[in-house]
Amino acid sequence: MALRPVMVNIKARDHSAVGRFWAEALGWNATGGGSGVTTYVGPAGDFVWPDPVYVCVDVVTVPEPKTTAKNRVHLDLATTSAAHQAELVARLRDLGATPADVGQGDVPWTVLADPEGNEFCVLEPREKYRDTGPIAAVVVDCADPRAMARFWDAAMDWTLHEVTDDQATLRSAKGTGPYLEFLRTPGVTTVPDRVHLDLLPYPGDDKAAEVARLRALGATDLDLGQGDVPWTCLADPDGHEFCVLALS
Template sequence: MALRPVQVNIKALDDSAVGRFWAQALGWGVSSEAPGVTNVEPTGGFVWPDPVAVCIDVVTVPEPKTATKNRVHLDLATTSAAHQTELVTRLKALGATPADVGQGDVPWTVLADPEGNEFCVLEPREIYRDTGPIAAVVVDCADPRAMARFWDEAIDWTLHKVTDEQAALRSAKGVGPYLEFLRTSDVHTAADRVHLDLLPYPGDDQEAEVARLRALGATDLDLGQGDVSWKCMSTPEGHEFCVLRPAKA
């Protein structure tokens, strides 16, 4: 049994507008599986799911984002200083705005999408040269080592780095973005606006995967989702995530 991260789920007042922003930001395409949902994924023959890209699902909700910084955000990769400057300029033209999350004087640029979801445009880094446009899905946490232990067991990605300040995993195939956990002292005061969706492999049992995650310390989560095909859960630190129904074998 195993799970894999397949998409970043972003809540939005206007899924279509936020979805268009992210599609243009990443150079990807958009589709819609249902009203109120905009799917953002690579074009050119991409078949979901594939570890080469963790896709984005934007889902309409009635509540706007609060002023609280999201605990999950995207880091975008660049290949040169000129590329970073060009990308920041282009993103602002698409509706992104500068964001101050207390970062101070850093080489990366912090922006927010049209509904205020923070993200970073990184300076060129060798580690992210082959990730595609998304360098990493970054999760703020109190204990990166504990999160590394949980996620190393929860998903089939490979653990690359573990320190007191940071942990990182990546697909065992060595493609696509990293999943990173950064130590922060911020207190969780709002529901997660951004979370990961995990997918079992064809033929695996969703309920068995959920039971396995419970044994690792995850808990069931009632967000008012009602009778849906996915299972809402939270990590031992309270980060929300969903376990999707597996595709048919």
Template sequence: MAVRPVMVNVKALDHAAVGRFWAQALGWSAYSPGATTYVGPPGGLVWPDPVAVGIDVVPVPEPRAAVKNRVHLDLASTSAAHQAELVARLRALGATPVDVGQGDVPWTVLADPEGNEFCVLEPREVYRDTGPVAAVVVDCAHPRAMARFWGEALDWTLREVTDDSAVFRSAKGVGPYLEFIRTGDAKTVPDRVHLDLLPGPGDDLSAEVARLRTLGATDLDVGQGDVPWTCLTDPEGHEFCVLAPPS
């Protein structure tokens, strides 16, 4: 039994507009299968995607708090020229430069139209085959503790763990990385961006949730009511949802 990341869940006042931005940013398509806007690879809606981690933009009435998100996307580039072209194109789509204290770094920090931060990375060999999303990055206090919890929770492989980071990727070596990066910032508000996870084929949702609780996950009530998914937090309080397997 294990779960895998299938979506990055982004809360937005205007889910359709934010979904269009991310679809254009990644060269993907925006789909509206229900009350949310799902962004995934082009060619028709396939869910769960066998490789990509999609983006599900969910409408909420509350504006974003004026604090840095603790989960963000890193976008890949293939050359210095591609990085510059990508930054220019994203700014034309409505992205804005953001200073999160990064200083003089070779990557560019931007925010989507509702202020959600993301990075456009300089070319890095490790991300040469990820697709447009290089990594989903999570700020944390203790990467080794995150490695222990998420290493048991996920069916992804722990590629590296140090005092500063824990890095996971699909056991098939495809798609983006999931990286827990040590920061000095404390969690002060609910996450605007979080992971949605899916049990494996044939696994039972209730049994998988119970297993995650034994690993250290905690139940979370965000007013979701009677829904077919379960909201939890990891040992550092990062929210995530475990979705019902597709019927």
């Protein structure tokens, strides 16, 4: 048994506006959910969710605005050249992104925030991310990358590529799509996550058994006031929220 990450969930007060921003940012399509409180952002064309490689974006309405604390999870966007990086940053600012200072100092990447303040990075060209698509990585701040690697490597069917005291990296076993990266970040502020991963079982697997397996690995139940919903909210050993979705 194993799970696959299928969506990055972003909380927003205005799901439509933030969803449109991310669709334009990634060159993807935005589709309103039937509930009226969510916007799905996924690749254009004949895309059928869930995709074996793409990790989509799901923007969900919440009443609370983002706090001033930096999100513990963010997206890194890939670029193919210095000119592409400059063009993308300019285009994103035209779409409503604003510069963000998270203490990064003088770095070759650009830190921005979406229209509701969710931080993300536009990376300088890196060979590692040449074939990821627009999302280079989902980046998670944590206290112990080695512990996170042990949990997430066991939780998902992705391949573990790197583990050090400072960073752990996983990617789809297919060798395409974005990376999942855990960065050691001492003193990170623990706040409710406005960005988190949604995982999905494979057809034929039992969701309840998968949730039980995650609990045995160190996940804990999380009550966000979600009530009676078909998905299960959990927290990983470092306290990051994630959800296990139900197969439709």
